[in-house]
Amino acid sequence: MSDNQSGSALAERGLQGADQSVASFDEGDVGIVRRMQGFLHRFPTMVPFIVLLAGVLIFSFAAPGKFFAPFNFSLVLQQVTIIAILGVAQTLVILTAGIDLSVGMIMILASVVMGRTAVVYGVPVEIAFPLGLAVGTACGLLNGLIVTLLRLPPFIVTLGTWSIFGALNVWYSRSETIRQQDMDANAPFLQVTGTVMKPYSFFSQTFGLDLPFLKGWVLTYGSVVMIIVALVIWYILNKTAFGRHVYATGDDPDSARLAGINTTKTLIGVYTLAGFICAIAAWVLIGRIGGVSPQAGQTANLDSITAVVIGGTSLFGGRGSIIGTLIGALIVGVFRNGLALSGLELLWQDFAVGVLIIVAVTIDQWIRKLST
Amino acid sequence: MKAEPVLQARGLNKRYGRVVALDNADFDLMPDEILAVIGDNGAGKSTLIKALTGAVIPDFGEIRLNGQPVAFKSPIEARHRGIETVYQNLAVSPALSIADNVFLGREKRREDWIGRIFRTLDRGYMQREARRHLSDLGLLTIQNINQPVETLSGGQRQGVAVARAAAFGSRVVIMDEPTAALGVKESRKVLELMERLKARGLPIVLISHNMPHVFEVADRIHIHRLGKRIAVIDPKRHSMSDAVAIMTGAMAPPEDEAA
Numbered sequence: 142m143s144d145n146q147s148g149s150a151l152a153e154r155g156l157q158g159a160d161q162s163v164a165s166f167d168e169g170d171v172g173i174v175r176r177m178q179g180f181l182h183r184f185p186t187m188v189p190f191i192v193l194l195a196g197v198l199i200f201s202f203a204a205p206g207k208f209f210a211p212f213n214f215s216l217v218l219q220q221v222t223i224i225a226i227l228g229v230a231q232t233l234v235i236l237t238a239g240i241d242l243s244v245g246m247i248m249i250l251a252s253v254v255m256g257r258t259a260v261v262y263g264v265p266v267e268i269a270f271p272l273g274l275a276v277g278t279a280c281g282l283l284n285g286l287i288v289t290l291l292r293l294p295p296f297i298v299t300l301g302t303w304s305i306f307g308a309l310n311v312w313y314s315r316s317e318t319i320r321q322q323d324m325d326a327n328a329p330f331l332q333v334t335g336t337v338m339k340p341y342s343f344f345s346q347t348f349g350l351d352l353p354f355l356k357g358w359v360l361t362y363g364s365v366v367m368i369i370v371a372l373v374i375w376y377i378l379n380k381t382a383f384g385r386h387v388y389a390t391g392d393d394p395d396s397a398r399l400a401g402i403n404t405t406k407t408l409i410g411v412y413t414l415a416g417f418i419c420a421i422a423a424w425v426l427i428g429r430i431g432g433v434s435p436q437a438g439q440t441a442n443l444d445s446i447t448a449v450v451i452g453g454t455s456l457f458g459g460r461g462s463i464i465g466t467l468i469g470a471l472i473v474g475v476f477r478n479g480l481a482l483s484g485l486e487l488l489w490q491d492f493a494v495g496v497l498i499i500v501a502v503t504i505d506q507w508i509r510k511l512s513t
Numbered sequence: 514m515k516a517e518p519v520l521q522a523r524g525l526n527k528r529y530g531r532v533v534a535l536d537n538a539d540f541d542l543m544p545d546e547i548l549a550v551i552g553d554n555g556a557g558k559s560t561l562i563k564a565l566t567g568a569v570i571p572d573f574g575e576i577r578l579n580g581q582p583v584a585f586k587s588p589i590e591a592r593h594r595g596i597e598t599v600y601q602n603l604a605v606s607p608a609l610s611i612a613d614n615v616f617l618g619r620e621k622r623r624e625d626w627i628g629r630i631f632r633t634l635d636r637g638y639m640q641r642e643a644r645r646h647l648s649d650l651g652l653l654t655i656q657n658i659n660q661p662v663e664t665l666s667g668g669q670r671q672g673v674a675v676a677r678a679a680a681f682g683s684r685v686v687i688m689d690e691p692t693a694a695l696g697v698k699e700s701r702k703v704l705e706l707m708e709r710l711k712a713r714g715l716p717i718v719l720i721s722h723n724m725p726h727v728f729e730v731a732d733r734i735h736i737h738r739l740g741k742r743i744a745v746i747d748p749k750r751h752s753m754s755d756a757v758a759i760m761t762g763a764m765a766p767p768e769d770e771a772a
Contacts, residue, residue, distance in 0.1 A: 381632045382620035385613055389606040399604035401589045401618030459608040 182508050185453045185460065189468040192451075192497070196472060200479030207482045211357030218360070221448075221474035222367045223248075223429060226422040227441055228448035228466040229374050230415035235449050236378075237391040237411050238458025239295035243284060243303040244419050245441030250306050251277035251423035253314040256433030259328035260319050266328040274420040280306055281416015285409035303442070314435035321431040334363035334428030363425035370421055374414075375463040387411055391458025447494060448473060451501045455509065472497065517580055519544050519716050520596070520685050525564055525574035527557075534560040535571060536740035542685060547707060547717045549727040549748075552737030553760055561737060562687060562720055566598050567591035578684065589618075597682030599674045601690040607663035612636075612643040614662050615677045646680045647672070650706050668699025675706050679715070686710055687718040692726055704730055724753045736760050 181187055201209040227244045234241040255273030258264045264272075280302065287298045324332050341355040378384035386407045389397040394404050430437055452469025454461025476497065477490045522540035526533075534557045542548050552558040563569035565576060567585030576583050578594055585591045588598065605614045616639045622628045623635045644658045652672045662670055671691060678686045688707065692700040700723075707717055707730055721727050727734060728748045736744045736759050744759050744766035751767070758764035 376631075380634055380636075382622070382634060383632075385609065385617065385620060385634075388609055389617055392606040392608045396604040396606055397617070399588065399598075399600050400606070400614075401592060459606070 178508060178510075181504070185508060186462055186465045186468065188504055188508075189452050189465055189472060189501075193468050193472050193475065196475045196479060200475065200483065204479060204482035204484075208479055211355075212359065213478065213482070215357075215359040217471070217474040217478045218364050219429070220478065221470040222361070222363045223422055223426055223438065224441065224444045224448050224473070225467055225470035226367050226370055226418060226425060227445035228452070228470050229371055229463055230418035230422070231445040231449045232452075232454055232461060232463055232466045233374065233378075233387065233411045233415050233418075234295065235391075235446075235454050235456060236387050236458060236461055237408055238394075238456075239288065239391075239408070239411075240299065240446065240456070241284065241295065241412070241415055242299040242442050243280065243306055244415065244422075244445050245438050246303050246306040246310065247277050247280045247416055247419035248422045248426060248441060249435060249438055250280065250310045250313070251420040252426050252433050252437070253310055253435055255331055255423060256319045256324065256328070256427060257314060259331060260323050260433075261317075263327070266330045269328065270331065270424070273423060274417065277420025277423060278413055278417040281419065282409065282413045284416065285412030288412060289405045289408050310435050314433075316435055318435070319433040324427070324432055331424065331427045332431060334361065334366055334425045335431055336362045336428070338362065338365075361428065363428050366421065366425055370418060371463050371467055374418070377414075378463060383407070383410065388459055391460075393459070444473070447498055450505075451497050453501065453505065455505050456502070457509070460505075460509075469501075516544055518542055518577070519579060520565060520718075521577040521580075522561075522565060523575045523577075525561065525571045525576070527560055527564060527569060527571045533740050535564065535574070538574070538737070538741045540565065540735065540742065541745075542716050542718055543733075544716055545711065545714060546732040547711055547719055547730050549719045549721060549731035549734045550737060551721065551724075551727060551734060551756065551760055556737045556760075557740040558720060558737040559689070560740075562598075562689060562718070565591075565718075566596055566687060592681065595682060595684035596687065597678035597685070598687040599671075599678050599689065599691055601693060605662050605670060605674055608661055610659045610661055611647070611665075611673055612640045612658045614673055615639070615643040615646065615680060617677075619681065642680070643676070646676045650676055650679060650709055652676065666699065667695050668702050671695060671699070671703050672706065675703065675710070679710055679713075682715060684716075685718065686715050687720070689720045690722065691719070692721065692723055700726065724756065728753055728756075736766070738762060 197209070207213065227248060230244050231241055251273045254276045255269055258272055259266045259269035284295075284299055284302055287293060287302070288295050291298075321332075338360050340358050340360055341352065344350045344352050344355060378387060386397065386402045386404075389400065389402055390404045390407045397404050426438060427433055448470035449461070449466050450456065450469070451472050452461070452465035452467070454465055473494055476493050480490045480493060481487075518541040520540070520542040522538065525535045525538040525540070527535040536557075538557065538561055540561060550558050550562070560569055564571045567588045567590050570586065576585075578596070583594065585594075591598075606617060609617065621635045621638050623633045627633050628635065640658050647658070650672065652669070662673060665673065675688070675691070678688075691703050691707075695703065704726060707719065710717055719727065719731060731748050734746050734748055734756060735742055736746065736756065738760060746756060746759070746767065755764065759766050
């Protein structure tokens with residue numbers, strides 16, 4: 142009556158002499174291309190890093206004497222600071238397989254709230270500044286709530302809120318700019334991020350160190366803010382449970398839920414944090430343009446996505462890094478600056494950025510093929 | 514058989530509109546056994562399992578864990594009570610490392626002031642523990658605990674999911690079609706894993722369509738049909754064709770063992 146025990150044993154008798162290792166990889170006959178794919182899969186930040194080095198190398202020859210100089214590098218850094226901060230916010234969202242089209246608008250709205258409340262309405266900056274941060278955070282929270290509670294695609298949600306925040310921006314600002322002199326008189330703190338420091342004299346005066354490689358560098362406080370924001374978010378993503386949940390949610394939301402992760406909470410957290418970072422970017426924006434303009438930074442939305450994508454973060458979520466985004470922002474800055482110094486017209490900068498985006502996404506797809 | 518069931522259900526009912534998924538279904542899992550749950554497609558076995566793990570809330574009926582009535586509202590609650598499920602689709606995050614996956618959703622924070630203030634993860638602890646659980650289960654082929662799960666084979670991924678369940682499942686481990694997506698050799702590995710878990714005193718519920726596998730490892734077989742348990746058979750006294758016949762209604766369930 143019982144063929145039970147033997148059923149599978151019989152069927153698998155043929156396995157006795159088979160190779161007993163469960164999985165092994167033939168390292169020997171793997172081609173160079175395949176190996177590179179594996180290498181890039183393990184170290185995805187290498188691609189943007191190599192592109193950045195290549196860019197620096199090319200433009201050092203294309204614009205001799207002008208490009209490869211501490212002063213010029215400092216300029217590039219200042220130019221990319223705001224995009225890099227927004228890029229950090231965008232990275233968080235894109236890691237969850239979402240996208241935030243409203244980051245630039247949140248930044249502008251927060252800058253208008255900070256500046257106008259302090260300068261036009263005479264509210265102390267100790268209140269106006271946190272108010273601006275709160276408005277940015279609230280905008281992010283709204284995005285997160287709509288994405289999770291109404292279960293709408295982030296693209297559509299943030300396209301809608303981009304328009305809404307834009308309207309609020311026009312309403313609150315009355316399309317008026319705030320001049321630098323008025324900022325200086327009423328709320329100088331909001332412009333602190335534009336302050337220039339020279340690392341060389343900073344270190345020699347404060348610590349008595351003579352660091353010749355810092356000569357010629359010029360750093361704004363805004364760039365320092367960018368570095369701090371990037372460090373904090375890097376830490377959160379890599380060293381905390383929340384960070385792991387962000388990756389897991391973007392990688393495979395169903396698996397994440399089954400593993401016990403509250404993906405709704407994670408997503409709301411991500412969008413809210415992104416809103417807060419945009420408000421920090423607003424502070425840096427005020428310092429950079431030396432005032433408040435409701436028209437400033439209109440291209441920031443797409444530029445931040447560009448930085449993230451060129452930095453190797455996958456639009457499909459779960460893969461990417463903050464360092465990649467910083468490099469991505471620098472790549473855009475270096476190519477624009479280098480092409481301008483090489484004497485090419487502005488249109489070729491846009492052309493180059495477009496090519497970079499397509500190449501970056503192509504490489505991402507190619508690397509992802511390895512992981513099925 | 515006089516021992517108290519670890520996990521028990523009586524009269525579970527669940528309707529989806531007009532469809533009756535569970536119709537007074539009963540369930541008993543004894544200590545130290547591998548209980549296979551078989552049933553034709555649509556028999557309601559996955560609804561039964563979901564009800565037992567909190568993924569579905571039954572309309573009425575009673576579930577007891579170690580004799581205590583329980584009412585899980587979510588899979589997380591079931592997990593807190595020591596019921597771990599290895600899902601068919603594995604519930605692993607491919608881009609995360611093995612160690613991260615073993616502790617996914619249950620990350621361990623550093624216990625010093627740094628961990629309290631900055632919520633820093635205790636990476637070292639999680640890596641050590643993950644490696645220990647994997648080698649406990651004989652998954653020594655996995656060398657680097659920090660390699661992404663997507664670089665592993667199907668069997669190794671299943672191994673990671675089982676290791677996670679074994680690491681945290683204190684009372685019951687439920688495995689939903691653990692060998693469905695695997696090759697012959699890898700399936701063997703997973704069956705061995707199940708035997709090892711059982712040897713460690715964890716009762717296992719195995720949901721599977723693979724009769725040879727079921728008959729090889731199961732101590733008892735729960736046959737589900739039309740939303741209820743119609744028989745529990747002893748694989749040593751019945752053949753695979755009997756089981757399939759009972760499952761499809763071609764044969765009446767044996768009187769002595771009908772539940």
